[in-house]
Amino acid sequence: MKEFSKRVVTGIVGVLLLILIVQKGxxxxxxxxxxxxxxxxxxxxxxxxxxxxxxxxxxxxxxxxxxxxxxxxxxxxxxxxxxxxxxxxxxxxxxxxxxxxxxxxxxxxxxxxxxxxxxxxxxxxGTKYIWLIFIMGFGTDTFAYIFGHLFGKNKLAPKISPNKTIEGSFGGIIGSLVFTVIFSLYFELEPLWKLVFLAIVVSILSQIGDLVASRIKRLARIKDYGFIMPGHGGVLDRFDSIIFCAPLIYYYVTYFLN
Known part of the structure; x- marks a missing residue:
């Protein structure tokens, strides 16, 4: 419970700091x-x-x-x-x-x-689309964790990341979709179907990014990359999915939404 509390507090502080930095730009x-x-x-x-x-x-x-x-x-x-x-x-x-x-x-x-x-x-x-990177990435991570904890039974990639489940993976896609639709409707981003498609693809890719980072950790025989974020590990532990989904969102927005 102590570890969970540390994770939550660090997450809240991190999100607030992220919002401030992105707004400043x-x-x-x-x-x-x-x-x-x-x-x-x-x-x-x-x-x-x-x-x-x-x-x-x-x-x-x-x-x-x-x-x-x-x-x-x-x-x-x-x-x-x-x-x-x-x-x-x-x-x-x-x-x-x-x-x-x-x-x-x-x-x-x-x-x-x-x-x-x-x-x-x-x-x-300077664009509203920058928020999609974090909404889709962290939305996927959060819902994957919740769904995996509540419903997870079938392992997704047991040899790479034993705690990840297929149920959690689907939950991550749902999280990305829910947050993206709410954000898009609020800020009147269109067309909605293209954003829904992007949310699904990005969620899948962000989970692959997570697995890539986990695979490298297994090869290197380490549990976490670092300790800079208490309860979350290092930068590569926390931003592994963001690193993967940011380029996709940028190019999709550039060539298909603008």
Whole structure:
């Protein structure tokens, strides 16, 4: 019960802080995403070290800085940042005999997986659609937890995440749908059927994102990525679904809703 209370209190504080940052937007939002990306990279690198993978951390953090700069200044396109990072990693493979192909591959993956995918949140800054990222992502997580706790019997992926159930997964989709419909009706977002479709797809993808993070944790033999959020673990424990669904929502809004 003590752990549950800690989880609830941390969740409430986190949601209030999230609302404040998203409402402020612009530099506040970009900086917050950047900080979360740095912490996420740190957690990811520590996890990989458990299985003898040694990412080129300096280049990883520089990549995160480059993506942050690209987000707030369109003069530096993201393609240029990723090109620079890729070339630098390949050069490091030549200059440092201790660096392996596995190490630079993990480094590039970390940059794309964490700061790059995270940055899509900022691309929706100043629009109502940015809230869909958190409504769908956290709505899925919350309802999946509730439905799984109340009705869960059939395991979803027992070898990856033993506590997740098929019933909880369906509950997550329902949560995403309910919150999305309420939000869309209140703010008169249209067409509703496209948003309903998006809510279902995003919910499924966010759960896949959760399973991906769990799979990496199992490979690295760790329970949580970090401890920065009491009761929730680290940044990658809490935002694993958000990282996956943010890009999908951004591109869907850009090409199908606008």
């Amino acid at each position: 612009e530099f506040y939002l970009a900086t917050s995403i950047f900080i979360l990306s740095l912490i996420g990279l740190w957690e990811f690198y520590n996890a990989l070290k458990n299985i003898n993978i040694k990412p080129v951390e300096t280049i990883g953090y520089l990549g995160a800085i480059g993506i942050f700069i690209s987000s707030v200044n369109s003069y530096f396109p993201i393609s240029a940042i990723l090109t620079f990072v890729t070339l630098t990693l390949l050069i490091s493979l030549v200059l440092n005999k201790d660096t392996t192909l596995q190490d630079i591959s993990a480094t590039l993956l970390s940059i794309v997986y964490i700061p790059f995918l995270f940055s899509h949140i900022y691309y929706l800054d």
